[in-house]
Amino acid sequence: MTTIKLHNTRTRTKEDFVPIDPDNVRMYVCGPTVYDRAHLGNARPVVVFDVLYRLLRHVYGPEHVTYVRNFTDVDDKINATALARKQAGAEGTLEQLVQERSDETIGWYLHDMGALGALEPDQMPRATRYIDQMIAMIEDLIAKGHAYEAEGHVLFAVDSWRDEYGKLSGRSVDDMIAGARVEVAPYKKNPMDFVLWKPSDDELPGWESPWGRGRPGWHIECSAMSYELLGESFDIHGGGNDLMFPHHENEIAQSKCAHPHGEFARYWLHNEMLQVEGKKMSKSLGNFFTVHDLLDQGVPGEVIRFVFLQTHYRKPMDWTEKKAREAEATLRKWRALTAGIEPAASAAPAVIEALADDLNTAGALAELHRLASDGDAATLLASARVLGLLEPDMGAWAETDGVDLSAHADRLSRVRAEAMQTKDFSEVDRLKAAYLAAGLEVRMSKDGVELVPGAGFDASRLEGVE
Ligand SMILES: [Zn+2]
Numbered sequence: 380m381t382t383i384k385l386h387n388t389r390t391r392t393k394e395d396f397v398p399i400d401p402d403n404v405r406m407y408v409c410g411p412t413v414y415d416r417a418h419l420g421n422a423r424p425v426v427v428f429d430v431l432y433r434l435l436r437h438v439y440g441p442e443h444v445t446y447v448r449n450f451t452d453v454d455d456k457i458n459a460t461a462l463a464r465k466q467a468g469a470e471g472t473l474e475q476l477v478q479e480r481s482d483e484t485i486g487w488y489l490h491d492m493g494a495l496g497a498l499e500p501d502q503m504p505r506a507t508r509y510i511d512q513m514i515a516m517i518e519d520l521i522a523k524g525h526a527y528e529a530e531g532h533v534l535f536a537v538d539s540w541r542d543e544y545g546k547l548s549g550r551s552v553d554d555m556i557a558g559a560r561v562e563v564a565p566y567k568k569n570p571m572d573f574v575l576w577k578p579s580d581d582e583l584p585g586w587e588s589p590w591g592r593g594r595p596g597w598h599i600e601c602s603a604m605s606y607e608l609l610g611e612s613f614d615i616h617g618g619g620n621d622l623m624f625p626h627h628e629n630e631i632a633q634s635k636c637a638h639p640h641g642e643f644a645r646y647w648l649h650n651e652m653l654q655v656e657g658k659k660m661s662k663s664l665g666n667f668f669t670v671h672d673l674l675d676q677g678v679p680g681e682v683i684r685f686v687f688l689q690t691h692y693r694k695p696m697d698w699t700e701k702k703a704r705e706a707e708a709t710l711r712k713w714r715a716l717t718a719g720i721e722p723a724a725s726a727a728p729a730v731i732e733a734l735a736d737d738l739n740t741a742g743a744l745a746e747l748h749r750l751a752s753d754g755d756a757a758t759l760l761a762s763a764r765v766l767g768l769l770e771p772d773m774g775a776w777a778e779t780d781g782v783d784l785s786a787h788a789d790r791l792s793r794v795r796a797e798a799m800q801t802k803d804f805s806e807v808d809r810l811k812a813a814y815l816a817a818g819l820e821v822r823m824s825k826d827g828v829e830l831v832p833g834a835g836f837d838a839s840r841l842e843g844v845e
Contacts, residue, residue: 381438383735385615386693388623388647389547393737396646398614404439405613406432407605407644409622410448410503413484414456416669417491419683419698420653420660426684427650427692427738428617429497429767434734437726437765446500447608449601450488452481453506453594458583474584481505491670494680495687496767502608506600510586513595513603516637517575525636529566531578531591537571540632544571547631547647548624555624573629575599598629606634611641620649650692656699677818677837679776681768682706688740688766704833710768711832713751713759714777717769722761730762740766782838784830787814791821792828813844 383396398404408428411421428448435444461476469476489499506513517533520526525539537544537552545551550558556570563570574596579585585592605613611634618627627647634643652659655666673683685706690696727750733742743766750759763769791810798804814821818836822829 381731381735383434383438384737385646385648386737387645388649391549394646396614398439399612399645401439402443404435404444404615405609406435406444406446406615406617407601407609407613408446408448408500408616409601409618409626410450411488412451412454412456413481413488414454414460415484416671417488418660418667418669419655419673422492422495422670422683423653423687423692423696424617424619424650425492425497426495426687426767428648429495430688430734430738430740431615431617431648432498432500433765433767434731434738437731438735445502445609447502447504447605448500449604450481450485450503450505451597451600452477452485453584453597453600457481457484461584462582473582477584478507481507487671491674494674495670495684496681496770496773498767504604504608506595506604509600509604509607510595512607513599514576514586514588516599516603516606516633517595518589519637520575520633523636525632526575527568528590531593532564532566532574533576533590534567534572535575535629535632535636537569537573537632540636543635544632545624545628547628550624573598573625575633598626599633601626601630602633602637605630605644606638611638611643613644615646615648616644617648617650620651623649648692651695654695654697657697678703679707679710679773681710681770681773681776684767685710685744688744688768691741692738707833709748711777713747713763713769714774716751716754717756717760717763720756720760722764723757724761726762726765727758730765734765776836777832779832779836779838782841784819784832787819787841787844788828788830791823791830795823795828810844813841817841817844 384393385396386393406428408424411417432444432446457477457480460480461473464476465473471479517526520535521528521533526533526535541552545555552571576588576590576593576595578591578593583594585594616627631643634641654660658664658666660667670683674680682703686698686702687696689702727746729746730743733739733746736742747759747763750762760769791807791814794806794810798807811821814830817838817840818833820831820833822831
């Protein structure tokens with residue numbers, strides 16, 4: 380059996396992955412807060428952990444892997460939208476309007492991530508369905524002396540776990556107090572103490588609890604849901620490296636204190652962030668866009684996925700239009716090469732070896748390039764599918780729907796030759812504009828005319844172009 384090596388944030392080394400139970404390999408990944416469309420950066424962990432999920436299924440068998448990714452549907456931004464709708468006269472209770480907003484956003488999320496070829500996790504728990512389990516865990520933490528109630532809040536007492544707190548991200552509690560922006564509140568015993576439960580007023584959704592009507596803090600949901608669905612010890616915990624502190628530190632503190640005999644997660648994986656054209660993506664820089672925006676502009680989901688896979692998950696990834704164009708050209712070539720071919724019985728060993736080496740997706744793509752240049756279409760197809768590429772249901776964008784592009788190129792070439800004589804180029808311009816509008820790149824040289832499908836090529840737009 381292939382040995383997978385993974386870089387474990389907890390030990391800061393690349394380790395052989397040894398599952399607790401090879402018949403049930405368990406992975407938990409922190410999912411999105413569902414208040415709006417996912418931006419491109421949100422999609423990175425989805426693709427990274429989808430590749431790991433596919434690799435685990437490949438090595439251990441699809442029925443022996445359990446992947447859980449949560450939806451955070453308790454959040455002030457969701458509340459704000461729901462409250463605005465209620466004040467505008469929408470029907471239903473605030474809790475119902477919150478749920479309506481979350482349902483809508485979850486639908487968008489699953490659609491957009493599906494377009495990137497991400498398999499749906501086995502379980503996608505929503506925080507609001509696990510409130511009872513969170514309350515039980517908080518009560519347990521209070522009973523064990525790791526949490527305390529103050530002014531309607533319940534806080535985790537960091538001092539009760541002082542020697543362990545901060546180990547994942549490699550800092551001491553004193554360093555954290557000095558360096559972090561912590562919310563100072565008079566009822567906190569230590570400024571690093573974090574909220575497990577907080578009170579809700581009438582304008583906020585809330586649930587009855589031993590501490591009054593309120594709602595859970597963010598961190599407790601992952602501890603409660605991972606325990607409920609995967610047990611007190613599981614294999615892999617993943618997320619973006621922006622979650623390492625405080626979110627993951629707090630998850631560890633809660634889970635290990637509530638279940639002192641469990642290990643919580645053995646292997647911690649963190650992906651690096653995403654940039655756009657060399658800059659951090661932000662609304663103020665005007666380079667902020669969602670996955671939906673890109674899909675809408677005609678960038679195929681498979682192309683986005685390919686660009687992501689070119690960079691190792693522990694390195695910052697730079698999204699550029701140039702990379703997207705090149706990825707599209709490569710995929711178009713590979714799709715043409717593998718059209719009508721049955722995939723080989725197994726993927727190329729070199730592709731699996733690259734992935735098993737801490738998800739070296741760039742190395743795996745290099746192997747795919749090699750297979751393509753060797754003309755081994757069947758192995759290329761089988762290997763690409765381990766990476767979630769060249770899947771049959773993701774290729775509609777690359778189809779020319781039987782349109783004969785060379786006939787169009789010949790027509791433009793003929794019209795151009797006539798225009799050279801008459802000096803009237805209006806017909807050339809008209810045709811060229813129609814081809815560009817269909818997403819074709821028009822290359823004219825003295826040797827002739829070539830029409831190349833570009834980003835967003837839509838064969839249906841060529842109907843009626845005469
Ligand atoms: Zn989490």
